[in-house]
Amino acid sequence: MNIAVYCSSSDAIADKYFADARKVGKAIAKAGHTLLYGGTFMGLMGALAKENMKYGGKRVGVICEKIIDMEGVVLDDENLLTVETLSLRKAKLVELADAHVVLPGGFGTLDEAMSILAMKQVGESEAPVVFLSTDGFYTSLQLQFQKFYKEFFAGENFKEAYHFINKVEELCELIAEFR
Template identity: 45%
Template sequence: MNIAVYCGSSSGNNPEFMETAGAFGKWIGENGHTLVYGGASKGLMGAVSNAAIEAGGKVIGVIPEVAMIQARKHTGLTELIETKTMAERKNKMIELSDAFVALPGGIGTLDEITEVMSLSSLGIIKAPIVFYNTDGYYEPFRAVIDNILNAEFGRKELFSDVLISGDLQEISGFLCGEKK
């Protein structure tokens, strides 16, 4: 399975963020999956990609021609795909992936994973979507989803492919089709 992982190219201020990224990358590699991610060598991106590589996994980086991002380019990947724009990068990552996971990250991470959620809600893609809730990082986003449902701007079934969890075993089962 090709798993798109969206996350920060910085480390954040909680050591658990880096630990989780490394553990998830290791899980990807050890279980024969392919990591598809933003192509950076630093922060959570570096941790998830390096762990996947060290565990024997295939890693595909997709990186746009943006100077700030190019400066952090990972040079030890299985494959590196360069795109002209961020929009092309997002489309290529979606095209290559069978599942989508957001580790902690900033506005770019939210942009990418919510685009996937939107496509899923429209029936354009059908794939598991996970928010890896390290140390409660995505609890505020869970509240946003609850607010959407309570205000009737969405139906519960539109979120049936979405999991918010900090438990790797639960995430593994969800990604591999063992939904509750």
């Protein structure tokens, strides 16, 4: 199974987020799945990929040219697919992924997650989406989703399109169910 993981490339965030990223990288490797991710060794992406490598995991980084050109970017150039734009990067990850995991991240991570959910809403993707809410990171987003349903901006049936979890162990159980 190809599992796309979306997360922060920032090195300035709290250690608790790095710990969970490492656990996810290890879990994907130990389960024999392929990690799809943003292609850098920076921030949570780096922790995720390095831990995946440490446990013999397979990985494919998908990166856009503008990110390669940014100063200070450390690339995983061993297994890297390069595309022209962020939109093409999202499309390639969706094309390759059997499941999507969203770790804590900023605007880019949120953009990727919302794009996947929008694709699911119109039937362009059937792959499951899981938000790992480390230390309640996605609690506010989960509340916003509930408001969508309460105020009829989304149909109740869409609740099955994604999962919010709090621990990596829950992710391992869900991935086993997705097979």
